[in-house]
Amino acid sequence: MPAAVDALVAGNTNRPRADAQRNFQRLVAAARAAVDEQGLGVTTREIAHRAGVGLGTLYRRVPSLDALVTAILADAIDEMTARAAGALDDPDPWRAFADFAEVFVQLRASSRGLHAALSGGAGLGLDEHVAGLQEALRRLICRAQAAGSIRADLDWPDVLFSLASAIPAVRTLDLAARADQWRRNLAIIITGLRAG
Amino acid sequence: MPAAVDALVAGNTNRPRADAQRNFQRLVAAARAAVDEQGLGVTTREIAHRAGVGLGTLYRRVPSLDALVTAILADAIDEMTARAAGALDDPDPWRAFADFAEVFVQLRASSRGLHAALSGGAGLGLDEHVAGLQEALRRLICRAQAAGSIRADLDWPDVLFSLASAIPAVRTLDLAARADQWRRNLAIIITGLRAG
DNA sequence: AATTAACTGGAACGCATCGATCCGTTTCGG
DNA sequence: CCGAAACGGATCGATGCGTTCCAGTTAATT
Numbered sequence: 470m471p472a473a474v475d476a477l478v479a480g481n482t483n484r485p486r487a488d489a490q491r492n493f494q495r496l497v498a499a500a501r502a503a504v505d506e507q508g509l510g511v512t513t514r515e516i517a518h519r520a521g522v523g524l525g526t527l528y529r530r531v532p533s534l535d536a537l538v539t540a541i542l543a544d545a546i547d548e549m550t551a552r553a554a555g556a557l558d559d560p561d562p563w564r565a566f567a568d569f570a571e572v573f574v575q576l577r578a579s580s581r582g583l584h585a586a587l588s589g590g591a592g593l594g595l596d597e598h599v600a601g602l603q604e605a606l607r608r609l610i611c612r613a614q615a616a617g618s619i620r621a622d623l624d625w626p627d628v629l630f631s632l633a634s635a636i637p638a639v640r641t642l643d644l645a646a647r648a649d650q651w652r653r654n655l656a657i658i659i660t661g662l663r664a665g
Numbered sequence: 666m667p668a669a670v671d672a673l674v675a676g677n678t679n680r681p682r683a684d685a686q687r688n689f690q691r692l693v694a695a696a697r698a699a700v701d702e703q704g705l706g707v708t709t710r711e712i713a714h715r716a717g718v719g720l721g722t723l724y725r726r727v728p729s730l731d732a733l734v735t736a737i738l739a740d741a742i743d744e745m746t747a748r749a750a751g752a753l754d755d756p757d758p759w760r761a762f763a764d765f766a767e768v769f770v771q772l773r774a775s776s777r778g779l780h781a782a783l784s785g786g787a788g789l790g791l792d793e794h795v796a797g798l799q800e801a802l803r804r805l806i807c808r809a810q811a812a813g814s815i816r817a818d819l820d821w822p823d824v825l826f827s828l829a830s831a832i833p834a835v836r837t838l839d840l841a842a843r844a845d846q847w848r849r850n851l852a853i854i855i856t857g858l859r860a861g
Numbered sequence: 862a863a864t865t866a867a868c869t870g871g872a873a874c875g876c877a878t879c880g881a882t883c884c885g886t887t888t889c890g891g
Numbered sequence: 892c893c894g895a896a897a898c899g900g901a902t903c904g905a906t907g908c909g910t911t912c913c914a915g916t917t918a919a920t921t
Contacts, residue, residue, distance in 0.1 A: 486889060486896060513880060523899030525883080530897095534880065589836025596839075603838040623849070626840050631853045633837040634830045640785025641829040642799040643792075644822050653819070657827045661857030682867060682918060709909060719870030721912080730909065 471544035477531060493530045495520040500537050504582030509593075511538065511582070539593050542586045546598040549576055553605035563618035566609050567659060571652075573606070574635045578651035584636055603629075620664045631658050667740035673727060689726045691716040696733050700778030705789075707734065707778070735789050738782045742794040745772055749801035759814035762805050763855060767848075769802075770831045774847035780832055799825075816860045827854050 474497055478485075485493075499519035503511040513534050517527045531537045552572050559565035577584040586595055587602075610625040619628060635654040637646045647653075670693055674681075681689075695715035699707040709730050713723045727733045748768050755761035773780040782791060783798075806821040815824060831850040833842045843849075 488889070489897065492897085512878085514878095517899095524881085524901095525899055526897075528881065587838055588834040589838075599838050603840075606838070623853075626837075627846075627849050627853075629840065630833050630837050630842065630846055631850050634833055634850050637826050637830055638784035641822075641826050642783060642785075642795050642802070644799075644825065646826065650823075650826055653823050654827050654830050657819075657823075657857035658853055659857070661853035661855070684918070685868065688869085708907085710907095713870095720910080721871070722869055724910065725868070 472547070473540035473543040477536060477540055489530065492520065492522055492526055495522060496527055496530055496537070497541070501541055504538060504541055505580040508581035509538065509585045535593070538582070539595065542582060542593065542595055543598050545576070545580065545583050546586070546595060546602055549573065550598070550602040550605050553602065553609060556609055557605075557612070562613040562616040563663075566613035566618070569606075569609055570632055570659065571655065573632055574651050574655050577633070578636045588633070618664055619662050623662070628662060631662065634658070668743070669736035669739040673732060673736055685726065688716065688718050688722055691718060692723060692726055692733070693737070697737055700734060700737055701776040704777035705734065705781045731789070734778070735791065738778060738789065738791055739794050741772070741776065741779050742782070742791060742798055745769065746794070746798040746801050749798065749805060752805055753801075753808070758809040758812040759859075762809035762814070765802075765805055766828055766851065766855065769828055770847050770851050773829070774832045784829070814860055815858050819858070824858060827858065830854070 478493065484490075496516060499522075500511065500516045503515050503519055507515070511534075513524060513527055516534075516537075517524050520527070549572070553569055556565045556569040556572075559568065577587060586593065587599065606629060607625055610619070610628045613619050614621065614623075614625065614628075632655075635651055635658050637650040637654055639646055674689065680686075692712060695718075696707065696712045699711050699715055703711070707730075709720060709723055712730075712733075713720050716723070745768070749765055752761045752765040752768075755764065773783060782789065783795065802825060803821055806815065806824045809815050810817065810819075810821065810824075828851075831847055831854050833846040833850055835842055
């Protein structure tokens with residue numbers, strides 16, 4: 470159980486009943502799926518329905534909708550940050566960058582909520598988490614560029630924006646995006662970023 | 666006055682009063698600006714306020730909010746289609762493609778509403794207009810690819826999706842997009858699309 | 862200048878949806 | 892088998908929407 474979601478149940482003096490614990494897990498899982506599929510703006514009813522639980526139960530297990538969604542997003546962002554930090558262990562600057570770029574795009578493409586949160590979507594209290602991710606990304610990008618692997622005529626925000634742009638819309642004109650459309654987009658962008 | 670917006674006032678037997686005509690123009694201009702800046706989901710109050718007009722006036726000059734927004738979008742799409750068709754006059758397949766790509770991205774980047782409408786945003790009655798644009802784009806792309814200018818390992822929807830992806834989010838992480846961010850994105854993508 | 866039909870602004874209506882609460886009922890655990 | 896804990900979902904109050912309505916105003920015509 471990730472940190473922020475865990476903190477939602479902190480302060481409970483004694484262990485809750487078995488069904489209460491089970492319902493909490495279900496609610497978190499349902500909320501994660503709903504945030505992934507529908508983005509920010511998930512409703513309490515949607516989450517409760519997915520969890521197979523009533524509205525009363527949701528509010529008995531969770532302080533508020535905002536707290537639940539924010540906790541889920543905070544954990545998702547922190548996990549991504551950890552992966553970015555881990556990528557710096559790769560001694561090859563370009564490979565570290567390119568490998569993490571794939572993670573960055575894939576995770577965002579698979580969660581509308583995460584994508585929206587990282588696109589400055591709402592005024593949730595995620596600023597510190599976002600700042601951590603941004604710093605890790607900046608290091609990854611600047612190291613690859615200093616090594617001469619990324620075109621020198623770009624600054625690092627350019628690179629960041631181009632990566633963020635790789636996430637495709639669900640539809641474009643009459644065409645539905647394929648499941649791996651993000652990968653096709655990213656391949657084009659990575660080619661365009663590479664120096665030489 | 667473009668075709669679809671014009672059609673909103675068709676059927677008026679005799680010329681309306683001068684203030685009525687002026688208010689209609691103001692409403693259309695206000696609605697265009699609002700759709701550009703705020704996307705679909707503009708409200709009647711927002712448009713009326715921008716036009717410096719009351720709600721009653723809006724509904725006296727326009728049949729409904731949907732009709733107004735749809736007409737504006739239809740005209741915007743049709744104008745883009747005309748530009749795409751015009752690009753085919755350029756004998757150089759690559760230059761025709763690249764030049765229109767710039768128009769395509771710039772227009773979408775400057776109008777959230779148009780961008781949303783072309784991203785399958787809402788169930789407005791724009792299918793035929795969208796289909797026309799798509800066909801013009803397909804021709805441009807396929808011609809450039811047949812000429813060997815676009816990488817051969819992509820299909821034309823890949824190219825279309827990558828162009829649509831060039832429109833940046835307003836923010837990414839803590840960074841605000843610069844006014845020309847779309848151009849920087851597009852430059853990277855164009856490089857990645859080019860064969861050789 | 863007088864007349865009147867057209868036009869105007871904005872309060873108000875009806876509806877939909879949301880987060881959150883409340884309470885009669887059910888279920889777990891000792 | 893009992894009581895505390897938890898349950899479901901009707902319900903509340905607030906919000907925001909598109910649209911209508913009407914008392915007052917204005918532009919065109921005579």
